[in-house]
Amino acid sequence: MELKDVLSEIHQEVAPLLGQGKVATYIPALANVDPMQFGMAITLNNGQQFGVGSYQTAFSIQSISKVFTYTLALRAYQDGLYKRVWREPSGNPFNSLVQLEYEAGIPRNPFINAGAIVVCDSLVSHFSSETKAFDKILSFIHECSGDSNITVDEVVAQSEMEHGYRNLALAGLMKSFGNFDNGIIEVLKTYFKHCSIVMNAQQLSRSMLYLANDGTDPISKKQLINSTQAKRINSLLLTCGHYDASGDFAFRVGLPGKSGVGGGIVAVVPGVMAIAVYSPALNESGNSLVGTKALELFTTKTGYSIF
Template identity: 45%
Template sequence: MAKKARRVDLDHLKQAVDEIVARMDVIEDFGKAADHLEGLGDIETDRFAITVATVDGDLVSGGDTDVPFAIQSISKVFALTLALRAYGDEVWKRVGREPSGDPFNSIVDLERHKGIPRNPFINPGALVVCDIVLGRPKDHGGHADVRAFLEHHVGEKTLGRLKEIVTEDGKSAGYLNRAMANLAKAFDNLHHDVEAVMKLYVEQCAIELTCRQLALAGRYLMHDGIDGNGEDPDVDAKLSRRLNALMMTCGQYDGSGEFAYRVGLPAKSGVGGGILAIAPDTASIAVWSPTLDENGNSLLGTLALEQLTTRMGWSVFG
């Protein structure tokens, strides 16, 4: 039996979003954008945006919601969706499901566990997931890649691409990611050429979405795989629940526990400043602000989500 969607008081939501935007506007000198990746360090740090897509089909937005940003590691959720739909629990033979106590780009844990990444949302885990996606049979029946998946769920064919992140030969993602990919391959947990895996990885990280588009993209996670945009072979109820569980425990890197304590929602962040959060059976929420904390998560975005869940009573913990 399908779960019953939770109706949203639209007037209350609009008031909450307006008040949150007003509060974010008065916060100054809150940090800096990521400067370890080309194209991110020069973004204006006073930007803020929020969009809430409700299970009723409404969109409520505020701030710079039409400004595109690179989704970066949020793409890992969509790549994992493709991998799980194709192979199911076979994926977990090559990637773990536990939170990591190390930074998202640490290579130490990968060596400690002989090429098996701790979870799919840290960089080595995402690289193995990309390798799995590359290995799908030609008749897998799903979307070709993350971009195609997002085009379907957003309902638009003109998604952007931050060219500074990726060059045509795919070599701008950094030596550290290649080191992790090579280490995984040394332990026989990467089956394709490292450069092929890197190309797929940096291409999906470079996809640009607005807050509105990101909230639309996450709708399949909020209510049993249903997104209101037509049937999709890559999503179902069981899969969306599994993804939400992983987002809750691992989606904010080494800040996942703090995020669960403050916000209480499954979510995935990216160093481009975006966060996709899911209020199960209720809403898909996208926030964006490029200033980051020490774990690589958006500072204002986290604060805004904490205020939103408090105002709306959306924490999964009651």
């Protein structure tokens, strides 16, 4: 079956599920998003693209941005980064304080909030300021996606800054353990801004191709990271990319992937393609309910699983 036909079939099959789940309300600017939307896009290593539904509807990528920041930090610090953020699944909610307290302020992995905040702290240090760090993050996303029009939703960023008390607490706890080098507010501004970057499923699927191709963008031919680093990132996407539901996602979908509370999920088929889905209503673990089902259907129908 042609890939565009597979996408159309999936679109029909997930339609009855729309309306289940709940949009993220703890960030007020995300609470008003229409939960009935669904879009799905794929970009092949040869540059071919297919999409269905709301695949060109822009949304806040939220935690999907953590893939880009971790890539930049790994490029800058290499193995030294592992002293500040580990490589283990957390098994806890993405904003848990309890585990961080037990483990002396070192986050389990870079895709839970505490881990991503430490990664952000490392980038603020590396690029010398909050403004320079964010500019580098955004320009890297422009490079990965081949689209320099991608920008940040300042309303969402401000909303997160005004209501991000749990993230402030995480940063403060890590600071108390000495695992934080810069000012908390400075780092969190950068963190909230990169979480508030706006993309659509088509752009997201294009931007993850470097992870489907050993760290090199197969279209621009630029090596963004080396093949060993790409392997490390993909392994963490598989084991940690969906918070405390990462095992379930690996079980159902069988691909490295990363979700965000804006309703997006990206997944990587090594050597072949990257896939992105968008549906803003979330399941209990904070992952797109319909998006997860769509990816499960995709790997079942096509056999594109790493298992």
